[in-house]
Amino acid sequence: xxxxxxxxxxxxxxxxxxxxxxxxxxxxxxxxxxxxxxxxxxxxxxxxxxxxxxxxxxxxxxxxxxxxxxxxxxxxxxxxxxxxxxxxxxxxxxxxxxxxxxxxxxxxxxxxxxxxxxxxxxxxxxxxxxxxxxxxxxxxxxxxxxxxxxxxxxxxxxxxxxxxxxxxxxxxxxxxxxxxxxxxxxx
Ligand SMILES: Cc1cc2nc3c(=O)[nH]c(=O)nc-3n(C[C@H](O)[C@H](O)[C@H](O)COP(=O)(O)O)c2cc1C
Numbered sequence: 001x002x003x004x005x006x007x008x009x010x011x012x013x014x015x016x017x018x019x020x021x022x023x024x025x026x027x028x029x030x031x032x033x034x035x036x037x038x039x040x041x042x043x044x045x046x047x048x049x050x051x052x053x054x055x056x057x058x059x060x061x062x063x064x065x066x067x068x069x070x071x072x073x074x075x076x077x078x079x080x081x082x083x084x085x086x087x088x089x090x091x092x093x094x095x096x097x098x099x100x101x102x103x104x105x106x107x108x109x110x111x112x113x114x115x116x117x118x119x120x121x122x123x124x125x126x127x128x129x130x131x132x133x134x135x136x137x138x139x140x141x142x143x144x145x146x147x148x149x150x151x152x153x154x155x156x157x158x159x160x161x162x163x164x165x166x167x168x169x170x171x172x173x174x175x176x177x178x179x180x181x182x183x184x185x186x187x
Contacts, residue, residue, distance in 0.1 A: 003181040005029050006073040008039040010080035010091030017116035017151035020159045021079035021170075025114060028174035029077060034181070036077075039069055041094060049096045063097035070098060070105040075181035076139070077174070079114045082126035087133065099137060107138030108185050112177040114146040114170070116154065122147030140184050146173050 007029065009022040019040075026038040046062035047053065053060070059067070070076075081088055098105060111134045115123030124147055131141050146169050148154050154161060161167040 001187070003034050003074045003178055003185070003187065004037070004072055005034045005075040005077055005177065005181065006037050006039050006070055007077040008041065008079070010041070010078065010088055012041055012090060016081070017118075017148070017155065018079040018081050018114075020155050021114050021116050021146075021148065022077065023159060024161065024170055025077040025079060025112070025174060028171050029178060031171075032174045032178040034075070034174075034178050037069055037073065039066070041091070044069070044094070046094060046097050049093055049100075054100060059097060059101050063094075063100070066094060067098050067101065067103065067105050070109075071103060073109065074185040074187045075110045075112070075177050076134075077112045077114065077177060078130065078134075079116065080123060080126055080130050081115060082117045082119070082121075082123035085125040086129045087126050092133070095133060095137075104138070106134070108140070109138075110140045110142065110177060110181045110184050112142050112145070112173050114148075114173070116148035116151035118150060118152045120149050122149035122151070140180065142173070142176055142180060144173060144176060146170055 044066035
């Protein structure tokens, strides 16, 4: 059976480079045989995590909706920006909410990590942290990852990666995620 994979960007920005990377990942995953749900964090907006709010009202609707979409997937394709050398607070907040409640929607999922930044390192420092976070949550993080430096020069007008090597790496990573998901998280 085709693995089901959620692709998402850790940015809310309409013109986000990571949104482009999530879209490219979704297309490549579909070519590699997966069924894909491209999640836009704007569709599942949630307040800042607040333990009192959780105790009084449970999970907010955005977090419930986000968890429901994650729960259906065996794998994740994450395109995460770097803010102040780490994972953006907005995205970490969504992960934190999704880690709450009775159902564990992370454990056992296979994750491909990608990121883009206008800087020289392509969000590399955020990805050290993100790898630690998803591993803490019980995910299998693929050892290979795709980081796109100088992101403002990396995408063409159609959203494709201009560098052929990066484009090939993206395709390989999508295939690796589909293959590892079939092996490690057959659903
Ligand atoms: C609060 C903030 C902190 C940032 N810190 C970093 C950083 O540490 N390293 C980096 O490469 N880029 C940093 N940037 C620039 C982002 O990489 C850039 O805005 C990028 O386009 C964000 O990703 P997006 O295009 O997917 O929205 C920062 C941007 C913001 C808004």
